Amino acid sequence: MTLVKSTRIQSIDILRGLVMIIMALDHVRDYTNTGYLFLDPTNMDTTTPSLFFTRWITHFCAPVFVFLAGTSAFLYGSKKTSKKALSKFLFTRGLWLVFTELTIVNFAWTFDINLSLHIFQVIWAIGACMILLAGLIYLPKKALLVLGLIILFGHNLLDGITMQGNESLSILWYFIHQQNFVVFNGGQTLMFVAYPILPWLGIMILGYCFGYFYKKDFNVAIRKKWLLILGFGSIALFIVLRYINVYGDLVPWIVQKDSTYTFLSFMNTTKYPPSLLYTLMTLGPSMLFLYSIESVKNAITHVLVVIGRVPFFYYIIHLYVIHLVGLIGLTILGEDWRELIMTPSRFMSGYLANKGFDLWVTYVVWILVVVILYPFCNMFMKYKANNKDKWWLSYL
Numbered sequence: 001m002t003l004v005k006s007t008r009i010q011s012i013d014i015l016r017g018l019v020m021i022i023m024a025l026d027h028v029r030d031y032t033n034t035g036y037l038f039l040d041p042t043n044m045d046t047t048t049p050s051l052f053f054t055r056w057i058t059h060f061c062a063p064v065f066v067f068l069a070g071t072s073a074f075l076y077g078s079k080k081t082s083k084k085a086l087s088k089f090l091f092t093r094g095l096w097l098v099f100t101e102l103t104i105v106n107f108a109w110t111f112d113i114n115l116s117l118h119i120f121q122v123i124w125a126i127g128a129c130m131i132l133l134a135g136l137i138y139l140p141k142k143a144l145l146v147l148g149l150i151i152l153f154g155h156n157l158l159d160g161i162t163m164q165g166n167e168s169l170s171i172l173w174y175f176i177h178q179q180n181f182v183v184f185n186g187g188q189t190l191m192f193v194a195y196p197i198l199p200w201l202g203i204m205i206l207g208y209c210f211g212y213f214y215k216k217d218f219n220v221a222i223r224k225k226w227l228l229i230l231g232f233g234s235i236a237l238f239i240v241l242r243y244i245n246v247y248g249d250l251v252p253w254i255v256q257k258d259s260t261y262t263f264l265s266f267m268n269t270t271k272y273p274p275s276l277l278y279t280l281m282t283l284g285p286s287m288l289f290l291y292s293i294e295s296v297k298n299a300i301t302h303v304l305v306v307i308g309r310v311p312f313f314y315y316i317i318h319l320y321v322i323h324l325v326g327l328i329g330l331t332i333l334g335e336d337w338r339e340l341i342m343t344p345s346r347f348m349s350g351y352l353a354n355k356g357f358d359l360w361v362t363y364v365v366w367i368l369v370v371v372i373l374y375p376f377c378n379m380f381m382k383y384k385a386n387n388k389d390k391w392w393l394s395y396l
Helices: 010-032 049-078 083-110 122-136 141-158 168-176 197-214 220-244 259-267 276-293 299-308 311-332 344-349 359-385 391-395
Strands: 117-120 180-184 189-193
Touching (some): 010 049, 010 276, 010 299, 010 311, 049 259, 049 276, 049 359, 083 311, 141 197, 141 276, 168 180, 189 344, 197 220, 299 311, 299 359, 311 359
Parallel strands (some): 117 189
C-alpha cells in the first residue's frame, strides 16, 4: 500500500486520522444507542463503565482537531512568502467554516430543512478561531505563545460568571465562555452554543506555536525530546491538579459508590467549555502518540493517513451517513423515523431518551461506517493530491 506523494507530515496526519475515526464512535452512539442525543453518558448516576469509556475516549477528538488546525495553519504559512497571504487564507477559510457549520453541518445533525435548530459546534469553533488567528499571527512568536498559555491556564477563572436569557450581552457571553441554549420565537427556534470559543482559541494558538517543531529541517531529536516533555508534563500536571481538586475544572471529582466510579468521576473533566484539566488530559497523551508514531509505517497508519489528509471531507459525509443509519435504526425499532428529524419541538420533547439499541450495536455500526467511508476518503485524497492547482480544494 502506497500513498500519493505529499509534503505533508505523516505523523500529524496519522494522529488526525485516528481522532477522526474515534469521533465517529461518539456520533454513532448519538444516533443508535439507548437515549440517543438525550442521554448523558458521563452522568455518574446513570452511566456504566463501558458507556462512560465510549464517551470518554472521544474526548480526545475535539482538542486534537483544533490543536492540529493551528499546527496546520503554521505549516501552511511556512510555505507562503508573507504573513498577509496566511492571514487572508485563515480569515476566508474561517468565514467558510462558520457558514458551513450553520448550513451543511447543521442540516446533517438535524435533517430539518428549515434549519430552526442552530448548533454551534467544533466547525464553528475552528472557523471563529481562524478568523481571530488571522490577526493574532502578526504578534511576536513569544507573545503569541504567552497569550495561548494565559488563555489555557486562566480561562477557568471565568467559570463563575454565568448568564441566562437571550439578551445581547448574555448571548455574547455564551459565544465566549458559557455553553447554553437560547430559545427564540416561543420555542420555534433554538440556538445551542456548544463550543464557546475562548478556550478553543487558546488551544488553536498553542497548536499554531507547536507547528514550529515541524518546520522543515527541524532537528528530529529535539522535537521528540519536547514531545516527551510536553506529553509527560501535561499528564503529570493533570493528575496533580485533578487530585488537589481546587482549580482547573468546572466540576470537581467526588467519591462515588465504589472505586471504579470514583475513578470515572476523577476522569470526568469538563468539555463545554474545555477546561484546563480536560485539555491537559487529552493533549498530553496526544504528544506521546506523536512521539511514538514518528517513524511508523504500516497498513494501519496508511488508513489513518488517508482519513487524516481529508478531515473536513470525512467530517461532513460521516454525519450524513450516521444520521441516515439512525433513521433506519428507528424504523427497525418500530418507531417513527421522523423522530430523528430534529426540529426544536422534537429536540425539547426528549421522546427518544429511553429508545435505542444496546451499546454493542453502536460499536458494530461504527466499524461499518468507517469501512464504508474509507474508499471515498481515499479517492478524495488522491484527487486533492493530483489537483493542487485548484485553490478551492484548500478550503475542503
